[in-house]
Amino acid sequence: MHIHFIAIGGSAMHNLAIALHKKGFTVSGSDDEIFEPSKSRLQQHGLLPEAYGWHPDKITKELDAIILGMHAHPDNPELARARELGLKIYSYPEYLYEQTKDKTRVVIGGSHGKTSITSMIMHVLKTNRVNFDYMVGAKLEGFDTMVSLSHESRIAVFEGDEYLSSPIDRRPKFHLYHPHIALLSGIAWDHINVFPTFENYVEQFRIFVDQIEKNGSLIYYEGDENLQKIAQNIRTDVAAMDYREHPSVVEDGTTYLTFGERKIRLQVFGDHNLQNISGAKLVCNKLGISDEKFYMAMSSFKGAARRLEVLSENKNCTVFYDFAHSPSKLKATTEAVKKQFENRKLIAVMELHTFSSLKKEFLPQYEGCMEAADEAYVYFNPLTLEHKRLEPISKEQVYEAFASQGLQVFTDSDELFQLLQSKNWEDKNLLIMTSGNFSGKNVQEIADAVCNNPVRFGRDKWLQHPDGMTS
The missing domain is CATH 3.90.190.20 (Mur ligase, C-terminal domain)
Structure with a gap:
């Protein structure tokens, strides 16, 4: 497969380009500007464009697909050429779905906490040596890239962003993933430039829940009134489970989870993280991880970059x-x-x-x-x-x-x-x-x-x- 990226230098785009390169695909791309760390990372893998700018001559019938990044404009000359040739054009989230449509997809959404919860699930799975694909919006210790795709894994864990998919696709990204297991951490109005009213913003989460696969699961924070209303009107073939803050104690500035008679020392803290841990635990249980293995892994979780x-x-x-x-x-x-x-x-x-x-x-x-x-x-x-x-x-x-x-x-x-x-x-x-x-x-x-x-x-x-x- 030969995949061409229009706007390859973006934070998400360059990680996907590297992931496909590692998977064995032929990858090319263009951009009018590329900053660090994207520039060095693309160069390390031989994917940095030889010259900045848009080059329609790169777009040929030999390409199997185009992936269009948000940085590109709708009148991009490479995009115009791809349309002329009738090439398949994907947004970033569309192509993630394309690569994982035969796998069990876990999607973590919400106005806050989605990066942390996704990171927790990834850490637990890796600690327990479970092979999985992933996409997360922050650099995590122990993971070389923010995106990974493989032929062997049967699970995909995605952070579900509600922002737009591409310059020509105004759907929120998380509408395109169709999860088997979905988690929503809460709804607080954001992206006012795209969703001008709170009601319009909440509607995007209702649509996301409607996209859950048949016989799938919705896990949601029970303290959010809007999520409660969405869960009450969920399809009958989707199971809804709520969660709340995990029991804990704080001793000498350190937070401990309480689990029966045991206390599990954490390297993160805060009520929001205790909520996130409860949600991540339910997801991991769904994926076959026992409570014992979950708590063992969480004791070594240090958090995502730029999250406390x-x-x-x-x-x-x-x-x-x-x-x-x-x-x-x-x-x-x-x-x-x-x-x-x-x-x-x-x-x-x-x-x-x-x-x-x-x-x-x-x-x-x-x-x-x-x-x-x-x-x-x-x-x-x-x-x-x-x-x-x-x-x-x-x-x-x-x-x-x-x-x-x-x-x-x-x-x-x-x-x-x-x-x-x-x-x-x-x-x-x-x-x-x-x-x-x-x-x-x-x-x-x-x-x-x-x-x-x-x-x-x-x-x-x-x-x-x-x-x-x-x-």
Whole structure:
């Protein structure tokens, strides 16, 4: 098989390209720009395009299929040529289904927690030496790529994103996977640019549940009212199972699952992770993993990258990094860190960066989401709104929307980090939450500076870009 990728440099696309290359396919691709780490990883496997740009001459009748990435525009010249030749054009999720349509598909969806739950299931299966295909939205320890496909495996585990499939396919990705086992972690409005009302957003999850294969299973978090309503109206040939937070205790800053008379030490924490563990356990049980084997594996699970990831720590201070950007994620993550370290003050810093988070109409959704923090700071870059062609917002609008006493709002990241620089970090934790990078800040250096000198640290390190250039 010869597969050509239009926009091969994307985070998801380049991982799929590598997975198919490892499976023995011939893979080619094009893109007008490719950044790290995609560039180095494609080069390592001999898949990096010789020249950037779109090259319709690459599109021939000898190609077996085209995979179209979200980065490409609908008028892409390679796409136009593929249509002229009548070639089969797949979106990313369509091709994942094509490769796994004869396997047992497990799909993890929800507005929050889907990466963590998918990661947990993958870790348990690998620890128990179960062969499986997968697709997950974060880099995991012990896995070389975020996508893997093989001829031998009979199980496929996919993170089910509700965002659009491709520039020419407006269906949410998770509508295309048709799971045998589906899990939904919760529904909290997101992607306002695609789903303009909450009702429209919820409808996508109803459609997803309708796509479950005959005699399949829906596993859902029982504390979500919208999921309860969806489960009550499920098809009669689909079994519904709910889950809640796993019983646990916290001792000396460490969380233990309680299982009968036993306690299982965890390397992750937070109520949201205890919910995620319960959901992951039900999925693994469905796949033949016993409770005993599940708990044994979970004791070594360290979490996914940028999901309450510990960047640096000492005996008096820990710096956490989290991908959280939506209101529900901010609330869960902030509360988790505060609850785990009750004797330390929590300083939480977040960046409004996504389309939804910067939308004036969406801002009220953030009300109270950082109240658990002792000090809360919000940053946004007005240039990001210009780039996304959004209506300007003010510091005052952000402050009023979050409605947290003592909250401070910044539009200059240097100013924000200089303020943080002046703090004494003794018996304090720093929680950094963003899907961006605070306009070019090196987050790892920030974390190391906090923990290496918790009383005060140098401005020159704090304001350095990842490439060494000063801001």
